Amino acid sequence: MKAAAYATVTAVTLLAWWLLTATGATNPLILPPLDEVAAAVKAQDPATWVAAMAVTTVRATIGFAVATVLAVPLGVLIGRSETLNRAYEPLLATIAAVPLVVLYPVLAATLGLGTASKVALGGLYAFFPIAIATIRAVRQTDPGLLTAMRSMGASRARLISAVVVPSALPGIVAGLRVGFGLALVTVIAGEFIAGDDGVGYQLAASSQGYQSADLFAWVVLAVALTIVVNTVFTFLATTLERTLRR
Amino acid sequence: MRIAVTDLDLRYGDLLAAEKITFDVRPGEFVSLIGPSGCGKSSVLRALGGLQPPAGGEITVDGDRVRGPLPARIAYVFQDLALFPWRSARRNVEVPLELRGVPRRQRRARADELLAKVGLADAADQHPAQLSGGMRQRVAIARALASDAGILLLDEPFAALDEQTRLRLGAELLRLLEEEGKTVVFVTHSLQEAAYLSDRIVVLSPRPATVKEILTVPRPRPKIGSDEFHRLHARLTDLLFEVEPA
Ligand SMILES: Nc1ncnc2c1ncn2[C@@H]1O[C@H](COP(=O)(O)OP(=O)(O)O)[C@@H](O)[C@H]1O
Numbered sequence: 417m418k419a420a421a422y423a424t425v426t427a428v429t430l431l432a433w434w435l436l437t438a439t440g441a442t443n444p445l446i447l448p449p450l451d452e453v454a455a456a457v458k459a460q461d462p463a464t465w466v467a468a469m470a471v472t473t474v475r476a477t478i479g480f481a482v483a484t485v486l487a488v489p490l491g492v493l494i495g496r497s498e499t500l501n502r503a504y505e506p507l508l509a510t511i512a513a514v515p516l517v518v519l520y521p522v523l524a525a526t527l528g529l530g531t532a533s534k535v536a537l538g539g540l541y542a543f544f545p546i547a548i549a550t551i552r553a554v555r556q557t558d559p560g561l562l563t564a565m566r567s568m569g570a571s572r573a574r575l576i577s578a579v580v581v582p583s584a585l586p587g588i589v590a591g592l593r594v595g596f597g598l599a600l601v602t603v604i605a606g607e608f609i610a611g612d613d614g615v616g617y618q619l620a621a622s623s624q625g626y627q628s629a630d631l632f633a634w635v636v637l638a639v640a641l642t643i644v645v646n647t648v649f650t651f652l653a654t655t656l657e658r659t660l661r662r
Numbered sequence: 663m664r665i666a667v668t669d670l671d672l673r674y675g676d677l678l679a680a681e682k683i684t685f686d687v688r689p690g691e692f693v694s695l696i697g698p699s700g701c702g703k704s705s706v707l708r709a710l711g712g713l714q715p716p717a718g719g720e721i722t723v724d725g726d727r728v729r730g731p732l733p734a735r736i737a738y739v740f741q742d743l744a745l746f747p748w749r750s751a752r753r754n755v756e757v758p759l760e761l762r763g764v765p766r767r768q769r770r771a772r773a774d775e776l777l778a779k780v781g782l783a784d785a786a787d788q789h790p791a792q793l794s795g796g797m798r799q800r801v802a803i804a805r806a807l808a809s810d811a812g813i814l815l816l817d818e819p820f821a822a823l824d825e826q827t828r829l830r831l832g833a834e835l836l837r838l839l840e841e842e843g844k845t846v847v848f849v850t851h852s853l854q855e856a857a858y859l860s861d862r863i864v865v866l867s868p869r870p871a872t873v874k875e876i877l878t879v880p881r882p883r884p885k886i887g888s889d890e891f892h893r894l895h896a897r898l899t900d901l902l903f904e905v906e907p908a
């Protein structure tokens with residue numbers, strides 16, 4: 417079903433692309449013909465794009481992992497406390513709406529143009545949706561389940577691990593998905609703004625030289641990366657839910 | 663297992679939910695608490711289970727003052743059942759065993775044994791959402807039995823069921839609990855249920871709950887439809903609908 421949906425979207429996109437370029441309806445500098453892009457993808461040295469994708473994925477993953485490790489426990493803590501929730505949930509929601517990418521020059525100035533500043537930007541973007549989703553999911557916990565677990569002699573820690581976390585997990589995973597997507601996008605954005613490696617840098621480099629086919633080759637590769645990463649993410653999330661919700 | 667309730671007061675802020683409640687429950691006895699909706703029955707039961715601190719008076723179990731949940735001695739069946747939706751029937755029944763640190767294999771064996779006892783041997787792998795109301799009810803009872811507590815507190819366990827299922831489950835429950843030698847406190851607003859399940863019936867007034875009268879049901883228990891049963895039913899009706907002298 418899902419595979420069919422992906423296949424349909426891909427086929428329609430490619431068909432539209434082919435029609436637009438083959439009929440001459442669009443400027444080939446803006447939207448290059450499909451076969452040129454295919455040739456450009458093939459012409460890329462696999463070592464180059466594997467390296468670029470690896471750099472970008474590793475940066476996004478580290479940023480996301482750090483954000484998760486901080487945001488999930490914090491979200492549980494805030495979600496479990498009426499007082500903390502009243503104080504911090506609106507604050508977090510407000511910060512999350514600020515376009516933090518404007519901070520990138522500051523991050524780059526303090527952490528340098530290499531991996532550290534990109535990881536920090538990705539982590540910063542992943543943090544807020546994860547924390548907010550965790551808080552909201554934790555607050556949805558059925559108080560009756562907590563009471564029941566307490567009546568059976570559960571400690572406070574056990575209430576969290578056996579009731580709050582499994583109950584909130586689908587909501588937390590939804591937040592993790594958004595967070596990871598944002599980490600990936602913002603790492604690419606950081607690489608695009610400054611730096612000398614990664615998918616974002618390659619996009620920037622090929623867009624500056626009006627190498628339209630090359631640029632689109634990188635777009636195609638970036639989309640492929642997103643699909644692969646998403647599939648891996650879904651697999652890991654399903655495994656996590658199987659482990660914690662049984 | 664003997665429960666003694668002495669001059670129990672319960673409050674929610676300014677709201678007095680129960681006042682000077684006094685009754686006791688002898689070992690092996692089935693005592694019903696009956697009273698109009700909202701009078702404070704659940705509150706009294708929660709206090710017996712150590713889930714709600716008294717505003718006055720005291721509750722003892724075998725002479726020990728109740729200050730919090732006593733999972734080794736008191737098990738609960740909640741009004742909304744409080745089954746964990748992400749756990750199968752078997753894994754729900756395993757919860758009290760998990761909390762006692764029973765190893766996995768034994769837990770599983772004991773849970774299956776209890777599910778068989780309540781007639782759910784075939785439903786062990788189903789999740790609550792896949793079960794009918796009556797089946798969920800049985801899972802909740804099996805889970806309460808898994809705790810091996812001598813005292814069972816049941817809060818309107820059949821309220822959500824149709825009349826036939828309610829009567830059948832009630833009779834089954836009674837047989838099961840007598841077999842296991844449990845001491846039972848049973849909250850209901852159904853006169854019929856109280857009359858055919860109980861050894862004694864504590865009749866509560868509208869809020870704040872006070873003890874109006876404690877009726878002893880003759881042994882052997884009167885059969886539904888017998889004159890004896892009608893007399894008991896009529897007596898309960900009088901007590902519950904009695905207009906307080908102005
Ligand atoms: N957690 C609570 N906070 C405030 N008021 C409550 C709470 N629980 C119950 N009450 C109030 O206490 C009274 C008795 O409630 P309850 O014990 O649930 O009655 P019953 O079980 O007899 O229907 C009701 O008026 C109810 O609104």
Ligand SMILES: [Mg+2]
Pocket residue numbers: 703704705741817818
């Ligand atoms: Mg109630």
